[in-house]
Amino acid sequence: MTLTQRDIDQEIAAEHAAYDKRVADGAPREHHPRRDYAPYRSSTLRHPGQPLVAIDVSKDPELVELSSPAFGERDITEIDNDLTRQHTGEPIGERITVSGRLLDRDGRPVRGQLVEIWQANSAGRYAHRREQHDAPLDPNFTGVGRTLTDTEGRYSFTTVQPGPYPWRNHLNAWRPAHIHFSVFGAAFTQRLVTQMYFPNDPLFPYDPILQSVTDDAARQRLIATYDHDLSVPEFSLGYHWDIVLDGPHATWLEEGR
Amino acid sequence: MTRIDPDRPETVRPTPSQTVGPFYGHALPFPGGGDIAPLGHPDTVTLQGYVLDGAGDPLPDALLELWGADPQGRVPRTDGAMRRDPATGGFLGRNGVEFTGFGRVQTDANGHWYARTLRPGARGRSAPYLSVCVFARGLLHHLYTRIYLPGDEAALAADPLLSRVDPERRATLIAVEEHPAAYRFDIRLQGEGETVFLEYQ
Ligand SMILES: [Fe+3]
Numbered sequence: 136m137t138l139t140q141r142d143i144d145q146e147i148a149a150e151h152a153a154y155d156k157r158v159a160d161g162a163p164r165e166h167h168p169r170r171d172y173a174p175y176r177s178s179t180l181r182h183p184g185q186p187l188v189a190i191d192v193s194k195d196p197e198l199v200e201l202s203s204p205a206f207g208e209r210d211i212t213e214i215d216n217d218l219t220r221q222h223t224g225e226p227i228g229e230r231i232t233v234s235g236r237l238l239d240r241d242g243r244p245v246r247g248q249l250v251e252i253w254q255a256n257s258a259g260r261y262a263h264r265r266e267q268h269d270a271p272l273d274p275n276f277t278g279v280g281r282t283l284t285d286t287e288g289r290y291s292f293t294t295v296q297p298g299p300y301p302w303r304n305h306l307n308a309w310r311p312a313h314i315h316f317s318v319f320g321a322a323f324t325q326r327l328v329t330q331m332y333f334p335n336d337p338l339f340p341y342d343p344i345l346q347s348v349t350d351d352a353a354r355q356r357l358i359a360t361y362d363h364d365l366s367v368p369e370f371s372l373g374y375h376w377d378i379v380l381d382g383p384h385a386t387w388l389e390e391g392r
Numbered sequence: 393m394t395r396i397d398p399d400r401p402e403t404v405r406p407t408p409s410q411t412v413g414p415f416y417g418h419a420l421p422f423p424g425g426g427d428i429a430p431l432g433h434p435d436t437v438t439l440q441g442y443v444l445d446g447a448g449d450p451l452p453d454a455l456l457e458l459w460g461a462d463p464q465g466r467v468p469r470t471d472g473a474m475r476r477d478p479a480t481g482g483f484l485g486r487n488g489v490e491f492t493g494f495g496r497v498q499t500d501a502n503g504h505w506y507a508r509t510l511r512p513g514a515r516g517r518s519a520p521y522l523s524v525c526v527f528a529r530g531l532l533h534h535l536y537t538r539i540y541l542p543g544d545e546a547a548l549a550a551d552p553l554l555s556r557v558d559p560e561r562r563a564t565l566i567a568v569e570e571h572p573a574a575y576r577f578d579i580r581l582q583g584e585g586e587t588v589f590l591e592y593q
Contacts, residue, residue, distance in 0.1 A: 180529075195517060265417075328412045357410070
């Protein structure tokens with residue numbers, strides 16, 4: 136019994152309606168997906184059944200989770216944020232520039248922290264051995280980048296527009312084009328791994344991973360904005376995407392020892 | 393939308409989490425990711441275990457991050473865990489001398505992981521522990537847990553978290569000593585023996 140897109144569409148609609156009802160009944164808005172989001176079938180056996188145990192960080196400023204690993208100039212090379220220059224030739228595809236700021240929940244810039252990205256090539260193929268999609272590999276594109284945020288929390292990558300790709304969640308499942316992001320904050324509690332999407336992708340309503348964010352406004356925050364000022368003449372199209380880290384952080388800056 | 397204006401707090405809303413997916417392999421793991429302890433350091437401990445799903449099957453595609461204090465309980469401020477080679481663009485790896493406190497390991501095809509790090513020292517009122525962040529395909533939002541090391545029962549009994557969790561589940565947070573300074577810590581995402589996972593508020 137193969138699941139069809141229609142089956143998944145119905146599940147997505149039911150989850151969305153259930154969320155809207157919870158909010159209408161006074162439940163708080165949810166910024167993140169629930170881990171037990173059934174339309175994404177891989178989640179079925181991989182989410183905890185017990186509630187998470189809450190830790191109030193204000194009770195103990197010494198928690199190691201209130202600090203974060205340090206990364207520095209040694210951990211990146213100068214062109215790690217340019218995915219089009221990692222091989223001898225040019226990758227195939229439309230060049231894009233993706234730029235934005237990394238902020239904490241109070242809107243303060245997160246400085247000098249590591250941002251890592253990975254993505255499919257312009258044909259929708261990952262340079263990963265386990266990837267079974269038969270779209271062509273691009274010998275000039277691995278699809279991996281990293282950078283450190285600057286003093287204003289800014290990051291910038293040059294890459295090519297990733298293609299959408301099929302996967303096996305259900306029959307005719309396609310992921311909208313996206314770039315995976317991994318970011319660190321000032322505290323380990325702010326760790327975030329997410330995906331950035333491109334405006335107006337017709338695949339949005341069909342994708343259980345994007346739709347796992349059931350709050351409409353929160354889901355919009357995963358979609359970059361086309362920004363003509365970021366487009367580089369004769370070179371690339373620009374997308375702007377700001378990232379806000381959730382999770383508590385220390386209100387003090389340095390410990391005195 | 394995705395342009396945040398810090399002067400308008402109503403636009404400062406968290407970016408939602410999404411799964412790490414199955415294809416992070418070229419991006420996130422790095423050589424020596426689990427070799428956190430400087431070479432030959434006398435306070436080195438070995439940690440290893442499996443990551444298991446709700447059916448008891450191992451995850452061949454989980455990614456763990458470890459973050460811990462040094463043996464004196466100090467937070468490392470040292471970068472260089474994933475030093476890069478400017479000539480080749482490859483990884484140089486750690487220098488074997490400095491302690492960054494940060495590790496990143498993938499499970500192998502058997503769902504097994506290992507790391508060598510320094511025995512963490514105590515901080516504040518907590519017993520010594522390592523913070524762990526779990527990522528995997530199928531996990532829409534990462535999970536935090538802690539690895540406490542056995543031995544000092546008084547410190548464990550006084551720990552603010554351990555003294556609060558369901559006694560039946562407390563053991564899921566404490567590694568098992570298999571040899572001197574060698575510990576086993578399995579992570580069960582769901583079902584019987586489910587690991588205690590944490591959220592910070
Ligand atoms: Fe992907």
